[in-house]
Amino acid sequence: MKLKMKKKKVNYSEVLSPNFSRRNKKIKYIIIHYTGTKSLIETLNIFKDKSSQVSCHWLISKRGKLYKIVDEENIAWHAGTSFWKGENNLNDSSIGIELDNIGHGIHYKTFSNIQMKVLEKLLNILIKKYNIKKQNVLGHSDIAPDRKLDPGELFNWSRLEKKNLAYYPEIKKYKYRNIFFKLGDKNIEIKIIKKKLNKIGYKCSQNNCFDTGLKLVVEAFQRRFLPEKINGIIDSKVYSRIIHVSKNT
Numbered sequence: 045m046k047l048k049m050k051k052k053k054v055n056y057s058e059v060l061s062p063n064f065s066r067r068n069k070k071i072k073y074i075i076i077h078y079t080g081t082k083s084l085i086e087t088l089n090i091f092k093d094k095s096s097q098v099s100c101h102w103l104i105s106k107r108g109k110l111y112k113i114v115d116e117e118n119i120a121w122h123a124g125t126s127f128w129k130g131e132n133n134l135n136d137s138s139i140g141i142e143l144d145n146i147g148h149g150i151h152y153k154t155f156s157n158i159q160m161k162v163l164e165k166l167l168n169i170l171i172k173k174y175n176i177k178k179q180n181v182l183g184h185s186d187i188a189p190d191r192k193l194d195p196g197e198l199f200n201w202s203r204l205e206k207k208n209l210a211y212y213p214e215i216k217k218y219k220y221r222n223i224f225f226k227l228g229d230k231n232i233e234i235k236i237i238k239k240k241l242n243k244i245g246y247k248c249s250q251n252n253c254f255d256t257g258l259k260l261v262v263e264a265f266q267r268r269f270l271p272e273k274i275n276g277i278i279d280s281k282v283y284s285r286i287i288h289v290s291k292n293t
């Protein structure tokens with residue numbers, strides 16, 4: 045079968061999942077995941093199994109083979125408990141794309157070029173079809189920072205931004221100095237940072253405590269916007285990046 049959009053064509057195979065529900069909400073988001081399984085067959089078996097209660101709309105193998113799992117007009121069960129910009133249950137308003145990748149651990153590997161190319165073609169089609177803002181192309185860890193790490197720091201958001209398929213503002217010079225907040229700290233400045241993270245979309249309690257929730261959000265932010273180091277600490281670099289990213293969201 046073929047997905048078409050003007051000159052762009054993507055071939056796909058159907059391996060349909062029984063795990064879906066009826067969609068009532070408009071599609072507004074695209075959520076990118078990794079499968080976290082050892083093999084593609086394992087993933088396909090999970091999606092085919094009714095008792096697994098999980099699915100997605102599209103799955104891309106390491107070799108760039110595309111599978112349709114759930115029809116876009118239905119809700120696939122990929123996001124679980126989730127939050128972004130004041131909205132809960134992102135499954136209702138999103139399309140879920142899974143990338144075959146073993147995930148975090150000693151074998152966590154970068155996503156192959158052919159896999160990324162197919163993802164780019166698919167995103168191009170979906171973004172136009174549903175008129176999705178590039179700020180609304182998200183990672184699973186963005187919307188569930190307390191539970192999920194995927195697609196993780198090896199996923200190349202910058203590559204997608206260059207093709208206008210995701211939001212990843214260019215890293216500028218870090219202009220703020222002498223900022224250092226970590227778990228357990230209390231400071232009025234922390235409340236302001238939480239507000240900024242909240243503006244970007246992340247779920248943050250609005251107080252001046254650097255709690256575990258904030259640490260997990262900072263890690264998710266680093267995975268997404270500053271992937272060179274993930275430590276859940278707000279230093280001048282992380283602070284500058286939060287300010288910068290929050291400006292255009």
Ligand SMILES: [Zn+2]
Pocket residue numbers: 076077078122184192194
């Ligand atoms: Zn996921």
